[in-house]
Structure formats: C-alpha cells, structure tokens
Amino acid sequence: MRLFIPESILGQAEPVEAPPALLPTPLSALKDVSSEFLAACGQNLPGEYLIDPDQLVPEIQNHDMQRLLEFHAHDARIKLYVMVIAHDQKLPEGVRLEKIASGSLLKTDACLLIYPQGEPWRTRLFVSSSIHGQVSSSFLGETIQACLQEALQTSNIHDQLRRYTIHLSTRLFWLQKALGATPAAASGKERSLKEFAAEETTARTKSHVAxxxxxxxxxxxxxxxxxxxxxxxxxxxxxxxxKLRRIWVLPEPETVPRLGGAFTGGGGAMIRYA
Missing domain, CATH: 1.20.5 (Single alpha-helices involved in coiled-coils or other helix-helix interfaces)
Structure with missing residues (x-):
C-alpha cells in the first residue's frame, strides 16, 4: 500500500533534486545586461544588500542570503553588496555603478560583487577607491582565489553563491581589522568604485585555480x-x-647401477638439470 500513497501523507519529505551544474558559457555567447536591469538595480534600497531584480535566487536561498548580508553589515564597516546576474550575462563596457542601491555605495566604504550565477570564476569585484588605495593587489588577488576555491567545493549553483559570499565576508572583516578603526572614506577624497583588475593576478590564478x-x-x-x-x-x-600455472615436464633418464649387476644392491645415481 505504501507504493500508492504519496510521501506527503506519510509525513516524509519528497527528495529535492539539486539543480545541475552549468557548463562554462563561451565568451562569444555572453550578452550585456539590459538597461531595465540596471535601472532596477538602482532602485534597490540601501539596506537591500542582495541585488537580484530577475529573481535568479530562489525564495528560501534569497532569505538566507539577505540575513547573511544584513548580519555582515551590522558588524562590518565595509558593506558588502552582491549583484546576481544570469550565467550568460555580463556588464556593459563603461557602465557606471554609482547609482546601484540608490547611490549608497558612494556614501560608505563598500564592496560590490558582480556574481554570474553558476559561473563564480567570472565574478567581478568593485571596492571603494579609498580602500583600494590602501590594500595591496596581492591581498585582493588571494581573496578572489580563496573565494573561488571555496565556491567550487560544491556543484550546486546556490551553494556556490552562499560559500563565495561567506568567505568574502570573512576576508572583508580581516581587511577592516588591518586598516584600523578609522573609516577610510573619511579621508575627504572623492568617493568612487574601483574594480580590482583581474589581470594583475592572472598568472597566479591560473597556477592555483583551474x-x-x-x-x-x-x-x-x-x-x-x-x-x-x-x-x-x-x-x-x-x-x-x-607462470604459477605452468607445469614443467622433466626427462627421466634411466640410470645404470654402480655395481653393474641387474639385481645387485647400492645402485644409487644423481640427476642434475641445468
């Protein structure tokens, strides 16, 4: 009877299949995000740290990511914003990101992660120019490599996003501690976002992360x-x-008795095979 009764009635949750991992998208197949997408990103409130206008992240994972980023923003001076785009999309050349999240990225020390869903090796990292000027390129390069290695520990695209974000959050706390308690944005310089150039550590990335x-x-x-x-x-x-099963058949020559008689005793002989 159990074969004909739904699992929900029996109180057992039906198994949920994880979404399959996506294959790398060819560069020629990548398309720019639309102007409507960028306009929707600009309408995000300053407290909405997960920017996902196309709702690529499912509801449960979306709530988990929002809580994670809000927890980070509560204790961290460097705010972390994550923009999720489709696996076959990219940002247009020369796009200005100052209007993202209602312009809140320029009001504080911030980090913006552009995350193509399912392809964490194509992420782009933007940080406030005041922070970028005080941080070595080696630290930012190691940060990207470590986050990528952490994300590739799983093939589930939603777990990859969560792992990448958690590790990046941890690294930003390390960076905040290294910079000290004084906000870098309070230096009076013009605030803007600056991308960490991936080519600075391309050779090192290729040697560590495939x-x-x-x-x-x-x-x-x-x-x-x-x-x-x-x-x-x-x-x-x-x-x-x-070799073990091979049977050796050796000849058995007749030996002549030593005393020469047919019925005499002491007729011993020795045979040697070389």
Missing amino acids: SPAIMIWGGAGALLSGLVVLAGLRIRRSLKLR
Missing part, C-alpha cells in the same frame, strides 16, 4: 592515465598467474 573546463579535461586525462595503469597491472597479474 577553470571548470580545464578541470574537466584534467579529470579526463587523469581517468585515462588511471585506466592505462589499471590495464598494465591486470596484464602483469595475468602473466604471474600464467
């Missing part, structure tokens, strides 16, 4: 090498078993 396409080819190569080694071991084992 893109999923490279990981796929590397995994295929490792699998092929493993199959070759396994085949060699099987051949070696079969040869050993063949």
